[in-house]
Amino acid sequence: MTTKVLAIDDSRTIRNLLRVSLEGAGFEYHSACDGVEGVEQFSEVEPDVVITDINMPNMDGFGVIQTLRSGPSRTTVPIIVLTTESGPDLKARAREAGATGWIVKPFDDASLVSVLRRLTGHVV
Amino acid sequence: MSTNSIRDTFFEECEELLEALVEGLSAMEENAEDMEVVNAVFRAVHSIKGGAGAFALDRLVSFAHTFETVMDKVRSQVLKVDEELMLLFHRSGDQLADLVEAARDGREPNAESEATILKELEAHLGDADKEEEFSFDAMSLDFDAGPVALDLPDEVASVRRFDIRFNPTPALYANGHEPLLLFDALAELGALSVSADLGRLPEFDAFDPNDAVIDWQLSLETAEDETVLHEIFEFVDALCDLEISVCEDADPQPAPAHIESPAAPSLIDLPDMEDDGEDDDDPAPALVQVASSSKGGAKQAAPRDEPRGPRPTLRVDLERVDRLINTVGELIINQAMISQRIEELELPAVAHLTNELEAYKLLARDIQEGVMAIRAQPVKPLFQRMSRIVREASEATGKKSKLVTVGDSTEVDKTVIERLADPLTHMVRNAVDHGLEAPEKRLEAGKDPIGSIRLSASHRSGSVFIEIADDGAGLNRPRILEKAVEKGLVSPDAELSEQEIDNLLFLPGFSTASEVSNLSGRGVGMDVVKNAVAGLGGRVSISSAPGNGTTFTIVLPLTLAVMDGFVISISDQTMVIPIASIIETIRPNRKDLHYIGTSGEVISVRGAYVPIVDVARNLGLSAGETDISGGVLLLVSTETQGLTALRVGGIHDQRQVVIKSLESNYGAIPGVSAATILGDGKIALILDPDELVKLNPAAPFLPPASSARMELRHA
Numbered sequence: 001m002t003t004k005v006l007a008i009d010d011s012r013t014i015r016n017l018l019r020v021s022l023e024g025a026g027f028e029y030h031s032a033c034d035g036v037e038g039v040e041q042f043s044e045v046e047p048d049v050v051i052t053d054i055n056m057p058n059m060d061g062f063g064v065i066q067t068l069r070s071g072p073s074r075t076t077v078p079i080i081v082l083t084t085e086s087g088p089d090l091k092a093r094a095r096e097a098g099a100t101g102w103i104v105k106p107f108d109d110a111s112l113v114s115v116l117r118r119l120t121g122h123v124v
Numbered sequence: 125m126s127t128n129s130i131r132d133t134f135f136e137e138c139e140e141l142l143e144a145l146v147e148g149l150s151a152m153e154e155n156a157e158d159m160e161v162v163n164a165v166f167r168a169v170h171s172i173k174g175g176a177g178a179f180a181l182d183r184l185v186s187f188a189h190t191f192e193t194v195m196d197k198v199r200s201q202v203l204k205v206d207e208e209l210m211l212l213f214h215r216s217g218d219q220l221a222d223l224v225e226a227a228r229d230g231r232e233p234n235a236e237s238e239a240t241i242l243k244e245l246e247a248h249l250g251d252a253d254k255e256e257e258f259s260f261d262a263m264s265l266d267f268d269a270g271p272v273a274l275d276l277p278d279e280v281a282s283v284r285r286f287d288i289r290f291n292p293t294p295a296l297y298a299n300g301h302e303p304l305l306l307f308d309a310l311a312e313l314g315a316l317s318v319s320a321d322l323g324r325l326p327e328f329d330a331f332d333p334n335d336a337v338i339d340w341q342l343s344l345e346t347a348e349d350e351t352v353l354h355e356i357f358e359f360v361d362a363l364c365d366l367e368i369s370v371c372e373d374a375d376p377q378p379a380p381a382h383i384e385s386p387a388a389p390s391l392i393d394l395p396d397m398e399d400d401g402e403d404d405d406d407p408a409p410a411l412v413q414v415a416s417s418s419k420g421g422a423k424q425a426a427p428r429d430e431p432r433g434p435r436p437t438l439r440v441d442l443e444r445v446d447r448l449i450n451t452v453g454e455l456i457i458n459q460a461m462i463s464q465r466i467e468e469l470e471l472p473a474v475a476h477l478t479n480e481l482e483a484y485k486l487l488a489r490d491i492q493e494g495v496m497a498i499r500a501q502p503v504k505p506l507f508q509r510m511s512r513i514v515r516e517a518s519e520a521t522g523k524k525s526k527l528v529t530v531g532d533s534t535e536v537d538k539t540v541i542e543r544l545a546d547p548l549t550h551m552v553r554n555a556v557d558h559g560l561e562a563p564e565k566r567l568e569a570g571k572d573p574i575g576s577i578r579l580s581a582s583h584r585s586g587s588v589f590i591e592i593a594d595d596g597a598g599l600n601r602p603r604i605l606e607k608a609v610e611k612g613l614v615s616p617d618a619e620l621s622e623q624e625i626d627n628l629l630f631l632p633g634f635s636t637a638s639e640v641s642n643l644s645g646r647g648v649g650m651d652v653v654k655n656a657v658a659g660l661g662g663r664v665s666i667s668s669a670p671g672n673g674t675t676f677t678i679v680l681p682l683t684l685a686v687m688d689g690f691v692i693s694i695s696d697q698t699m700v701i702p703i704a705s706i707i708e709t710i711r712p713n714r715k716d717l718h719y720i721g722t723s724g725e726v727i728s729v730r731g732a733y734v735p736i737v738d739v740a741r742n743l744g745l746s747a748g749e750t751d752i753s754g755g756v757l758l759l760v761s762t763e764t765q766g767l768t769a770l771r772v773g774g775i776h777d778q779r780q781v782v783i784k785s786l787e788s789n790y791g792a793i794p795g796v797s798a799a800t801i802l803g804d805g806k807i808a809l810i811l812d813p814d815e816l817v818k819l820n821p822a823a824p825f826l827p828p829a830s831s832a833r834m835e836l837r838h839a
Contacts, residue, residue: 017178069298095363098300099299119359
């Protein structure tokens with residue numbers, strides 16, 4: 001069974017890069033370009049794992065995580081934060097909001113896939 | 125999608141982000157307290173940094189990072205925005221644009237200005253900010269190791285045994301972690317044995333599925349370093365009680381209790397292990413009630429009352445659109461041909477057919493308009509670019525100025541926008557350089573020391589109007605005339621109207637660049653501007669009032685592919701003249717016609733005398749209309765001699781014609797701008813009134829009347 005990934009990022013470049021890496025690793029790739037669309041897409045796509053940017057218009061990454069975790073969907077699928085910042089502060093906030101893990105931009109394919117595997121059990 | 129095309133989209137995206145940045149910065153000038161705006165600016169810089177990192181564009185990344193850090197201080201209200209800082213942000217934006225461009229073209233950016241701006245930006249940062257110097261090499265180390273490290277060649281490190289106690293909290297599950305997957309990752313490092321402590325498992329009735337009641341005891345034999353283990357647990361670090369200890373046993377034994385999960389309620393002898401009774405006081409209250417899974421039937425979250433973000437768009441290859449436009453052009457020609465053929469058949473009862481044909485015509489026009497709309501783009505990005513020109517020109521000349529834009533949502537054909545960039549840049553630069561006065565002079569004149577350059581765009585009667593207006597001193601007409609005489613462009617005793625003096629600026633060879641700065645000294649005169657605009661089927665005009673400034677008006681056709689024209693006869697030829705250029709049509713009365721000298725002819729139009737130009741004669745087709753009162757006069761406004769009446773044989777039709785370039789297929793013909801294909805399949809030339817009147821050097825010259833009327837028209 002394929003693993004469905006939903007990537008939420010306002011940068012088209014990042015979305016493109018994610019698509020190439022993830023489809024290459026056999027994931028089924030879906031994307032959204034801001035937080036609100038991400039939350040919408042979540043109920044539609046029913047992904048096995050979510051990757052979200054933090055700094056986005058309309059709803060930021062923390063908002064996405066909180067909405068997904070405590071909103072009507074109350075999901076426990078892994079949510080990975082994809083961010084350029086790597087401060088301990090940010091990690092703590094993300095964790096508190098309910099993030100499963102984080103990936104620091106710029107990411108390389110191998111580490112991205114290995115994190116996803118570790119969190120979803122996806123077999124490459 | 126290849127890496128290259130991702131790279132291309134990155135740079136495309138950068139352009140959009142840079143536009144958003146410029147827009148945000150001007151909004152900040154209005155209100156720097158608006159956090160939405162500051163956030164948008166921050167995000168734009170941030171996104172550029174994020175993307176640049178992916179392509180290892182280090183310089184771009186580090187500049188964006190510094191910029192972003194200062195912006196972040198504004199965002200967190202540590203730093204207050206004043207005029208100076210605002211200017212620095214603008215310059216940083218410009219620098220960022222340069223860096224993006226340099227990165228795209230693989231050029232070396234201007235290191236000097238980069239260093240200057242970086243220094244100024246850094247001056248706004250405290251030491252603490254500088255310490256977290258951005259280095260993404262260091263950051264990516266975060267992930268370099270990890271489970272994959274297993275593939276490393278056989279470095280014979282000694283195998284050690286790690287004992288791991290892993291007591292998850294409920295938050296660990298709520299955050300989407302799955303212990304089994306963690307164990308899988310560990311198992312990749314070596315021989316793993318896992319045992320579950322079910323001691324806290326309650327009776328079935330008391331079972332709360334959200335609680336974390338199982339603790340784990342693991343034992344891993346691996347050659348890996350302890351840090352690798354910690355990396356696997358990185359994400360769950362604060363969500364569990366974790367203890368990793370090394371068993372310094374030289375001779376690794378099989379794990380003590382090799383029992384797979386559901387067994388062994390009691391744990392085996394690990395003396396250093398604490399009693400784990402304290403798990404329960406760590407329950408992450410906000411999240412305990414998160415259900416284990418509810419993927420199905422989840423309702424839409426987050427109410428949406430307000431429209432958000434840009435509307436969905438589709439990116440299409442420009443070539444495809446152009447192909448479509450071309451085909452639609454053929455469709456219109458084809459429609460005209462069918463109409464004509466049917467007319468020629470002279471069928472007895474064609475009423476039906478005519479109606480349907482009319483509907484076909486309207487549909488074809490709708491399709492054509494729809495396709496044109498695809499190519500149309502707002503002038504906003506173009507106008508925004510000008511703010512930089514104004515800034516740089518002001519800096520270079522020591523003047524103070526601001527740019528005001530009006531109607532920047534006006535849409536214009538993409539090609540027009542592209543080809544307008546250079547002329548507009550030149551005109552805006554000129555407006556600052558030559559148009560505006562120095563601040564002291566402005567103060568003396570009782571004006572705001574900050575000059576204003578106003579750029580406006582609008583649609584009027586099927587044309588696009590773009591105005592570049594300054595509120596400077598106005599044209600110095602005596603000086604212009606003097607200069608023109610000096611350069612031999614006009615004879616010293618010529619008497620010219622104000623309008624004609626102004627138009628001298630457009631003559632080739634007239635450039636005031638030598639006077640002032642190095643700014644305008646780029647070898648571009650207004651004649652180049654005029655030609656560029658004419659190349660787009662448009663025209664430029666000037667109006668200026670002493671003391672109040674100068675306005676340049678560019679009038680452009682909405683599209684470059686089709687136009688509305690009159691089908692006219694000239695001698696025995698059928699030709700087309702753009703309707704946009706025609707002010708009115710006159711069937712002349714003999715009593716309104718007057719002669720000047722031997723060949724000069726004028727017509728009196730509501731009290732003013734307008735020179736008549738015989739089109740056939742100017743094109744060298746015949747000696748002209750023999751019956752002077754025969755034919756029709758088309759009143760047009762021209763650059764060289766103001767209002768002019770063009771004499772043609774007759775007007776046959778008004779229709780939309782598809783413009784086919786002559787220049788690219790054949791060569792330039794004086795007086796003719798292009799060609800088209802008519803309904804009967806014949807080719808007709810499209811006339812250019814402006815060039816046409818120039819063909820007749822003997823045309824009567826009546827400055828006072830014509831210029832008076834010109835001014836009326838522009839008033």
